[in-house]
Every structure is written in C-alpha cells, then in structure tokens.
Amino acid sequence: MDDLILRYIEEKANSSEIRIVEDWITASAENQKYYNDFKARYLAGTFDLTSSSVDVETELSAFKVSVEKRSKRNIISLPGHLQKYAAAIILLLGISGWFFLTDRSTSPNDIPADVITLQKENGIIEIIPENRREVIRGQDGSVIGKQNRNTLIYNNGKTGRGDRINYNILKVPYGKRFDIVLSDGSKVLLNSGTSIRYPVRFSEVGNREVTVQGEAFFEITKDSSHPFVVKANGLNVRVLGTKFNVSAYEEDPAVQTVLVEGAVGLYEGTDYRHSEKTILTPGHKATWDKKDQNINIEETDVSVYTSWIRGQMVFKHMKLKHILKKLERQYNVEIVQPGDSIGNMLFTASFDNKEPITQVLETFKEHYGIDYRMTDDKIIIN
Secondary structure: OHHHHHHHHOOOOOHHHHHHHHHHHOOOHHHHHHHHHHHHHHHHHOHHHHHOOOOHHHHHHHHHHHHHHHOOOOOOOOOHHHHHHHHHHHHHHHHHHHHHHHHOEEOHHHOOOOOEEEEOOOOOEEEEOOOEEEEEEOOOOOEEEEEEEOEEEEOOOEEOOOOOOOEEEEEEOOOOOEEEEOOOOOEEEEOOOEEEEEEOOEEOOOOEEEEEEEEEEEEOOOOOOOOEEEEEOOEEEEEOOOEEEEEEOOOOOEEEEEEEEOOEEEEOOOOOOOOOEEEEOOOEEEEEEOOOOOEEEEEOOHHHHOHHHHOEEEEEEEEHHHHHHHHHHHHOOOEEOOOHHHHOOEEEEEEEOOOOHHHHHHHHHHHHOOOEEEOOOOEEEO
16 A cells, blocks of 8 residues: 555556545545655655755745744744754645644634635634645544545535534635535635635535635536525525636625526525526626626626636726736735726736736736836835
C-alpha cells in the first residue's frame, strides 16, 4: 500500500490507483492517521530537493511577515533546526496549509481574510487548504466526504424523516475559486467572494434548499420529488434539474439569474405554490431589483455571464464601475472608483483570469484612455 500512497502524494497515480487510495483512506480513522503520518514523513524527507530550487530563508521570513499582517495569532516559535522543515511545509502547502497542520479549527478573529473556510453546524470553523486531497469529517468524526483539490465532494445519502439536518457554510474569499458537490450529486461552482450554506445531507422529505451570497453556477441533479431551491438575498430560485448562474452579492443592487438549460421558477416568500412566480427559460436573464422588488427578464448572451467558470472575464456593454467591482473580487484588491461621468461609460472587453491586473488596467489605458495609479494598498482610477 505504501507504494500506492507514494504515487498518490507525488501525483503519479492513475485514476484507478487514486480511487483505491482514497477509498482506503476513508475506510477508517486509523488509515487516515497512517496517511497523514506518511505524508508528513514524505514532506520532511524531500526537503533538500525542495530547498535546492528556492530560497527557504526568504520564504520563511515572508511567511512570518504575512501572518503578522493578516492574523492576530502569535507566530509559533520553532527551534532553528526545525524552521527549515516548517519552511518546506509552507512552500509545499501554502500558508493556509500551514494553518491546517498547526491549528485546523480556529476562531473567527484568528482567521486570515484570504483563506477558504468551512463552518460546521456547531460553529467550529476550519481553514480549507487549496489543492488538498483529504477526507471530510462530520461533527462526530465520521467520514462524510472528501476534498479532491479545489472541490469538496459529499457522500451520497439523505437525512431520515424527523432527523436533525446539519448545515455547513463554505466561504470563498476574493481572489479565489472553489467548487462543491452536494450529497445529491448536484455541483456548485463558487466564484470569488461567495458563501454557500447547505445541508451535509438533504432530507428525504421536502425541498433541497441552499442559501447563496455572491456568485455561483449550479448543475442540479434532477429529482422531481425534491425540488431544489436557491435562496439568494431575498429571491428564491426553484428548479428540478437544470444549469443556471446566480449572482447575488450583498452590495449589488440586484440579483441576476441566467439560465443555461432547463427551466426555473423565481419567487419571493417561503411558499412557492402560493407566491407570484416568474418562469425563466434558457438563454434569458432575470434581474430582480432588491429595492423595488421587480423582476425584469431579457434575452441575453449566456456565455458572458458564465465566462468565469471557464477562467475568463468577459464584459459586454458594461459600465466601468461594474467592471471595476468585478476586478476587485477577482484580484482581491481595493479600487477607488472614478466619478459618474467615467464610471457610467460602457465598455466591451475580455481577459483571461490568469492575466495580472496591471495588464488588464494597461489595456483599458491603451485602448480607452482610462488612466490609473497604484499605491501600497489600493488602485486609483483617474
């Protein structure tokens, strides 16, 4: 088994071997502990190879400065001969991975603003390292799913009639993306600055309900006996099985729903049957104004609103102030908005999410004359 585990850690395992290892890890707490110990020995054992290609001392110093800036917790003091191994872990797993190894469960005041977190029903908050392969455990320690890199995958199953439903809250900060596969097989892709509240297992009776704040793309598993309802800042989206995008950031004046395939019903209140509802068909966008609580439906280019799931930013006849807000979320930066005369101008452009923000801003400067300047902590549009 050790040979398979080693191939798994070194990302050399094929799909069949990956499944064997992950099934073995999730089979028992003893297997999970053995895997964690094995991986820790591997990280320490490969330190010299890692350190030969990077400046370990520089990385460790940068890490300490970063933590001091972003967290109120005290820096862990390590003996000199152990600091190089801490640096290796930081280099291999990142800052969020270090927090996971040193103190996975923590209080809200101790959590850096730029890490992905999972809050359980009992209030315990865990930092979720990116690109990790691990099991997900419930409040009682039982295995309820797994993390496969940047996706949480929950085991199939439902909560029995009358049993308590446990909810988790997954939060993705600005500048990051994450996905989740719910216990019914539905997949939810979360954009930057998004949180989702969902049951660990849906009930065997009633609707399947989740609450979203931010932007998410849903691929819903069809179940005619259990409609799927997304609660989004006052607007409810009810489906049976379909694909759609919801943008419901708290600071935005409206909630937008774009339908890719299937059909959805939009309504306010808690009772779908007795509420006034609007049916949305593929290729259309519904905009629900939070203030007036009116819904406007128009035909739209769906690819523009789903471009983010393909790693792109596409702006089509969009006001500059709205573009800048999207850039803030994508790059986790603060942008000082220009006056209305510039902010309300319409622009069309597209970029790859991996392009640095300076390149994006330079494009607007070169083609549209939109100038900017950067300070230590913000970008100012002139």
